[in-house]
Amino acid sequence: MNVIELIVFIAAAALALVGAAGMVMSRNPVHSALFLIANFFALAVIFLLLSAPVLAALQVLVYAGAIMVLFLFIIFFFVQPGQKHLYVYSLPWQTFFSGILVIVLICILVLGLYMGGVFTAEEHVQSAAMKVEELTSPQALGSALFSRYLLPFELTSLLLLAAMLGAVVLARKEGRGDMEEKD
Amino acid sequence: MSVIEVVWMVAKILIVFVVLLLAMAYLTLVERRFVAWFQWRIGPNRVGPLGLIQPIADGVKLLFKQELIPAKADKFVYFLAPAISLIAAFAIISVIPITEHFYIADVNVAILLVLAISSLGTYGIIFAGWSSGSKYPLVSGLRACAQMISYELALGFAVIGVVLMAGTFSLREIVLGQEHIWYFIPQILGFIVFLIAGVAEANRAPFDMPECENELVAGYHTEYSAMKFAMFYLGEYVAVINVGMLATVLFLGGWHGPAIFGAGLIGLSNLFWFILKTCAVIFFFIWIRATLPRFRYDQLMRFGWMVLLPLALLNIIITAGIRAFIQ
Numbered sequence: 001m002n003v004i005e006l007i008v009f010i011a012a013a014a015l016a017l018v019g020a021a022g023m024v025m026s027r028n029p030v031h032s033a034l035f036l037i038a039n040f041f042a043l044a045v046i047f048l049l050l051s052a053p054v055l056a057a058l059q060v061l062v063y064a065g066a067i068m069v070l071f072l073f074i075i076f077f078f079v080q081p082g083q084k085h086l087y088v089y090s091l092p093w094q095t096f097f098s099g100i101l102v103i104v105l106i107c108i109l110v111l112g113l114y115m116g117g118v119f120t121a122e123e124h125v126q127s128a129a130m131k132v133e134e135l136t137s138p139q140a141l142g143s144a145l146f147s148r149y150l151l152p153f154e155l156t157s158l159l160l161l162a163a164m165l166g167a168v169v170l171a172r173k174e175g176r177g178d179m180e181e182k183d
Numbered sequence: 184m185s186v187i188e189v190v191w192m193v194a195k196i197l198i199v200f201v202v203l204l205l206a207m208a209y210l211t212l213v214e215r216r217f218v219a220w221f222q223w224r225i226g227p228n229r230v231g232p233l234g235l236i237q238p239i240a241d242g243v244k245l246l247f248k249q250e251l252i253p254a255k256a257d258k259f260v261y262f263l264a265p266a267i268s269l270i271a272a273f274a275i276i277s278v279i280p281i282t283e284h285f286y287i288a289d290v291n292v293a294i295l296l297v298l299a300i301s302s303l304g305t306y307g308i309i310f311a312g313w314s315s316g317s318k319y320p321l322v323s324g325l326r327a328c329a330q331m332i333s334y335e336l337a338l339g340f341a342v343i344g345v346v347l348m349a350g351t352f353s354l355r356e357i358v359l360g361q362e363h364i365w366y367f368i369p370q371i372l373g374f375i376v377f378l379i380a381g382v383a384e385a386n387r388a389p390f391d392m393p394e395c396e397n398e399l400v401a402g403y404h405t406e407y408s409a410m411k412f413a414m415f416y417l418g419e420y421v422a423v424i425n426v427g428m429l430a431t432v433l434f435l436g437g438w439h440g441p442a443i444f445g446a447g448l449i450g451l452s453n454l455f456w457f458i459l460k461t462c463a464v465i466f467f468f469i470w471i472r473a474t475l476p477r478f479r480y481d482q483l484m485r486f487g488w489m490v491l492l493p494l495a496l497l498n499i500i501i502t503a504g505i506r507a508f509i510q
Contacts, residue, residue: 022356028257030257030260030310030313030314031259031260034260034310037306041303044299053290053291053292053296054295055293057292057295057296057298057299058299059303060300060302060303061295061298061299061301064299064302064303065298065299065302065303065305065335066302066332066335069302069306069328069331069332069334071307071310072309072313072328073325073328073329076309076312076313076321076324076325076328077325080255080316081255081256081257081260081261081313081314081315082255082257082316129249137291138292138352148414172360
């Protein structure tokens with residue numbers, strides 16, 4: 001990793017962390033959505049640094065570009081500029097259990113990285129980068145989706161179809177509105 | 184990377200940026216003159232010969248105007264929105280190959296990148312509509328959400344036909360693949376869908392629902408004044424130029440054309456053809472703006488989902504069938 005890459009990585013990682021924290025902590029849902037978009041964008045930059053440009057483009061195109069627009073579409077109906085949401089309720093022992101959950105999550109992450117050999121893999125960084133580039137090329141992604149991962153791919157589409165049908169049924173119930181939202 | 188390469192790269196970025204800014208400024212004048220001409224009016228012709236200094240006068244005016252910020256606005260988002268709009272519009276040029284050797288970056292997923300950046304540009308309009316804290320901009324922002332999602336899908340699917348023909352996502356290689364036949368001939372369906380969806384994506388009449396002035400005052404930029412308004416204006420016109428350049432690169436053979444300046448100046452004739460084709464597409468945009476009445480909003484949504492999207496899908500099926508079974 002050369003100096004420029006390191007600088008870009010630090011900036012992107014900082015933006016990703018700020019975005020994630022801001023998304024949870026801001027008191028206005030539109031600001032949360034904005035922080036989440038910043039987070040997605042920073043993740044896309046990190047994908048680029050990991051030589052996976054296809055994933056980066058899809059991350060922005062699908063998550064930041066399309067899904068968040070739909071989220072905002074709904075949020076806009078309920079939230080005005082300057083509106084603050086204060087959550088006064090909380091479950092008993094919520095802070096305690098969430099703390100434990102965070103510690104467990106960090107342990108799992110570190111363990112996964114350790115098992116994956118990230119902490120000892122200095123010798124084949126170059127070959128790993130080459131392999132990633134091969135794995136994430138549009139051709140490789142496409143043929144993997146339609147051969148080895150065909151079943152999960154089709155199951156996902158079935159799931160989406162069910163969700164779409166559900167949305168149509170829900171929308172049709174209260175009279176025939178002329179505004180139809182489809183995903 | 185040597186020092187000379189870095190300097191040349193920065194110079195290229197500056198050249199493209201300045202030329203794009205100038206082109207955008209004069210595009211406003213060209214559009215006003217042409218629309219006036221179409222409508223049997225005279226148009227702006229007072230400032231300088233033929234009104235040629237008009238864009239500069241407009242720029243100076245916008246720069247020095249008083250800035251009003253609505254009291255109910257969400258300041259941070261309100262300031263962010265025009266910047267998103269402008270940056271996204273300018274970022275797209277970075278992956279467009281202007282001639283065979285003059286381009287800022289040749290990325291192997293350039294098309295995906297263009298679609299991704301243009302989908303981010305939508306946030307400028309959406310956030311501007313919401314953060315103004317006023318009802319007309321809000322309606323405009325909601326319209327922009329729905330319209331952009333519907334037409335982006337059709338745009339993306341129209342482009343897939345070209346990707347299938349060329350077998351690559353790189354815009355430069357797509358142009359190189361059009362040496363013998365421009366893709367708008369085998370991809371005529373895709374070309375039509377691309378142009379229509381491009382008009383909607385650039386928010387132009389007859390699809391300019393988010394800023395339809397007889398329903399929504401001025402839409403999402405109702406509450407914006409001075410330079411921030413100018414930034415939306417800039418973003419919109421640069422988006423028009425972008426769609427023109429993309430149509431040129433994807434369907435009209437990019438820089439290919441007869442070497443009219445002789446074999447020695449092949450680069451110059453490449454540049455000439457690229458600019459000429461881009462201008463032709465932009466003129467088409469102005470032409471339909473002056474000719475066609477605006478759609479009604481529900482017609483617009485129905486047209487996007489019921490006509491454009493199926494046409495784009497049909498185009499993909501036909502192209503893929505030809506690629507798989509005939510070639």
